[in-house]
Amino acid sequence: MKVIEKVNQMREELEKELASATSSKEVSEIRVKYLGKKGLVTELTANMKELSPEEKREVGSLSNQAKEEFSKKMEEEEKRWKEKELYQKLTSEKIDVTLPAFEMVQGSPHILEKLTEELEELLMSMGYDVVEGPEVEKDLYNFELLNLPKGHPARDAQDTFYTKGEELLLRSQTSPVQIRTMLQNEEKTPIRMICPGKTYRRDDDDATHSHQFTQMEGLLIDKNISLADLKGTFDIIAKKLFGSARQTRFRPSFYPFTEPSVELDISCFNCDGKGCPICKGTGWITVGGAGMVHYKVLENGGYDPKEWTGFAFGFGMERLAMLKYNVTDVRTFYTNDLRVVKPFDRKEVE
Ligand SMILES: [Zn+2]
Structure with a gap:
């Protein structure tokens, strides 16, 4: 073919x-x-x-x-x-726009975050700076410069986790951020700062203890600062967090880095001071600790105690949140159960 x-x-x-x-x-x-x-x-x-x-x-x-x-x-x-x-x-493949849409799940800030922000906002309006510091800290800043030398008995209450020998540890308080700020401020000018953040202690976890928790500490250094200034500051914080009817009081206490030291009490918001199970019948609830900055800490931070005075205060954010929102188990804050976090996601009536 x-x-x-x-x-x-x-x-x-x-x-x-x-x-x-x-x-x-x-x-x-x-x-x-x-x-x-x-x-x-x-x-x-x-x-x-x-x-x-x-x-x-x-x-x-x-x-x-x-x-x-x-x-x-x-x-x-x-x-x-x-x-x-x-x-x-x-x-x-025509899309039917009349079909019902998927519901978008809306997130909400964690209650500890929310409360921290609330306090930050208040204190910033009073001239405080928010400062952060490392969570893995040197013994020097976490203890020694804060008037807690090696062998000091008050260290026992703050036993923490050591990462490298005895020198590096998970900070047991946010106070090291304060001494760092004092040392970094070379001109030695007045300081107003707060340092919110995670802290760690070697605690057995139960309803009121957790090996990891959140603190918010504050430091003010200036000339002629007295306990009265601390009282006024605490009063504003207490009223903001727990209502304008709250009364505040100091109770003598001991902290190595403050002298004198006080416990910060508020009148019970549940019984208004009459006595109830929440305030264990006393009419008062302890919400934090404070005091005038110890002269040794001022010296360690490079401030002359003859010239400068100051106060420091500290709150456990979990404790504040438990009181404010009537939470009975601290471990609730660290579970991933969204049903727990959800009820806090609401606009609160002032
Ligand atoms: Zn009460």
Whole structure:
């Protein structure tokens, strides 16, 4: 059979096959059958070696023509099918906008975070800076410079986790941030700062203890600062957190870094001072500790105690939150149970 006849026959076959194709995929398969590396058109030139130069030219020319013609035909068919398929896809996948939408879950700040921010906002309005410090701390800043030398009995109450020998530890209080701020302030100007953050102690976890908890400490250093200034500051904080009817009082206490030291009490918000289980019948609730900065701490921070005085105060944020929101187990704050956090996500009436 002559090459030209073979090509004509192939064309007829191809047209039949294309006419019965039902998808772009099938057209693509037909393309491989005819124009692939081992396709029918390529086969036309399979025995070229045995042909005369004249025949070679004819076969070469015819097979090239066929390749071009068939290729164009199949391209058109493939395009037609693809358009058709796209249209079918678009019409079958129509989005029904009347379907109900998925409910978006809205997050809310953790209660400890919320309370911390509330206190930060109040104290910043009184001129305090918010300062942060490392949670892995040197013994020097966590204890020694705060008038807690090695072997001091008050260290027992703050046993913590040591990461490297006896020198590096997880801070047992946020007070190291205070001494760091005093040392960093080279001009020795007045200081007003608060340092909220995580703290750690070697405690067995129970309803009121946790090995990790949150503190918010404050430090004020200036000239002629007295306990009266501390009392006024505490009064503002207490009223902001627990209502304007709260009364405040100091009770003598001991902390190595303050002298004198006091416990910060508020009149019971539950019984208004008459006595109830929350205040254990006393009418008062202890919410924090404070005192006038010890002269040794002032010296360690580079401040001359003859010239400067100051006060420091500290709150446990978990304790404040437990009192304010009537939470009975401190471990509640660290579980991932969203049902616990959710009830706090509301606008409170002032
Ligand atoms: Zn009470």
